[in-house]
Amino acid sequence: MDPDSVRTGSRVPHGGEPDPDLLDFSANTNPRAPDGVGDVYAAALEESRRYPDDDYPAYRRAAAEFVDCDPAEVIPTPGGLAAIRLVMECTLEPGDEALVPYPSFGEYAREVSLQGATPRFVRYDELCEIGPAVLEACALAVVCTPNNPTGDAIDPDALEAFATRCGDAGTTLLVDEAFLGFTDRSSAAELDLEHVVVARSLTKLFGLPGLRAGFAVATGDRRDALATARRAWSVGTPAVRVGAYCLRQDAFVRETRARVTHERERMREALAERFEVHPSDAPYLLCDVGDRDVSTVIDDARAAGVSIRDATTFRGLDSHVRVAVKDRTANDRLLAALGVHNRDDVDRETEHD
Known part of the structure; x- marks a missing residue:
């Protein structure tokens, strides 16, 4: 930062x-949460007298099953926004430019700016049409699907084509899927591309926004960088226990x-x-x-x-x-x-x- x-x-x-x-x-x-979360939380509270296992194996397995990826590709974070910040911290340097959709989640531009980079605003429904000339000048592109606040999800074929152009241009693509769990659409994690990173939030779908649980999905060197940069014990025991339980409901x-x-x-x-x-x-x-x-x-x-x-x-x-x-x-x-x-x-x- x-x-x-x-x-x-x-x-x-x-x-x-x-x-x-x-x-x-x-x-x-x-407005609802899965039955049984109270009991899971209560049991996890007693476990909180010890530090959590910093590898979070059970949580990562549950997250991987939910988005159909390898557990090794899951980076636990305290909420989806923490995943977004982690990706930007590992990607952007002062002076960089990042493609940011609008109207969309205000934290994208803020997080880009906090890294000393410059947000380059593009209409959310035109972003996936951006070509190589613009992409080559940008270190990062952000897409939100479904977009907040408009609510429309990106066509999977359009997203995959855009991801390919980002890869050709050397641009990291961050896909925010905070609300994708409310749909039956597949995660961009299934693209399995090293320059594509997915950010997920659990707490919206499962009605527990105060719990702060989420994760990023990345592969290759990008995954290694995020895993190294992630703070130790970054997610509390109650959050990962409840999160793993919810992901299997x-x-x-x-x-x-x-x-x-x-x-x-x-x-x-x-x-x-x-x-x-x-x-x-x-x-x-x-x-x-x-x-x-x-x-x-x-x-x-x-x-x-x-x-x-x-x-x-x-x-x-x-x-x-x-x-x-x-x-x-x-x-x-x-x-x-x-x-x-x-x-x-x-x-x-x-x-x-």
């Missing part, structure tokens, strides 16, 4: 509502994907009555509120007990909010808070009439 860049850096805004009295739709986390993952798919479409149809809603493969929906005042929309929702994300903090967006996809009961509260009719209720009223 570049000391001068740290002194001139700043924080970036995120979702997450600290007020427990509000229903939080500003953070895109599963196949039925929970299937149920979550089915619920999110169904509820997302139901919410999209209802929200489209008032807003322009972006297509999504993720557990959230980006809504353009048009000529309405974004702050007023947010404040009105809060007055109704619901917190939503101000998406104008994302580069390139000026009239947008983002809402998470939760369970049916919570989603209905969100729709009511935004003054949107529940489609099922409308249908029932029509039948009654």
Whole structure:
């Protein structure tokens, strides 16, 4: 990390509502966690009287099975963002350039800048079309799939073609798959390319954002560099025990994907009555509120007990909010808070009439 860049850096805004009295739709986390995590955590707490095994064998095996890679390629990290920082620390030097998507996760540009490098912003849906001339000038390219906050996932063939061009140009490709677990799409880890590094987060899919568990996947010399640079005992025992347990809860993952798919479409149809809603493969929906005042929309929702994300903090967006996809009961509260009719209720009223 570049000391001068740290002194001139700043924080970036995120979702997450600290007020427990509000229903939080500003953070895109599963409202449910797998059965049994409490017992696993309690057992791990007693184990925490010793240092964790710094090789994390059980956690790495579970992560490898989840994304279909070799356990040796898994680098445990305390959350997906820690994986992103680790990759950038090992890749970027002061003066480098990095391709960063927009509108997208604000931490990409911040982490690039903290290394003393310069973010080169590209529309997220145009990034995979970038050619050799631009790539050769960049040490790193970042893609987010599904993209946050828009929610659309990258076509696998387009991603593979882009990865090939990155390799030809000598550019490291960082693929952030923080929300890919909510889909049935394969991980970019299956590309098995040394210049491609994947960052994964467990805590969104499994509803445990405060636990801080994630991992990176890399091969060859890149894997060796990340493994060397990773801090010793970087993930606590409760996080790796619960993480390994959650990664093997196949039925929970299937149920979550089915619920999110169904509820997302139901919410999209209802929200489209008032807003322009972006297509999504993720557990959230980006809504353009048009000529309405974004702050007023947010404040009105809060007055109704619901917190939503101000998406104008994302580069390139000026009239947008983002809402998470939760369970049916919570989603209905969100729709009511935004003054949107529940489609099922409308249908029932029509039948009654």
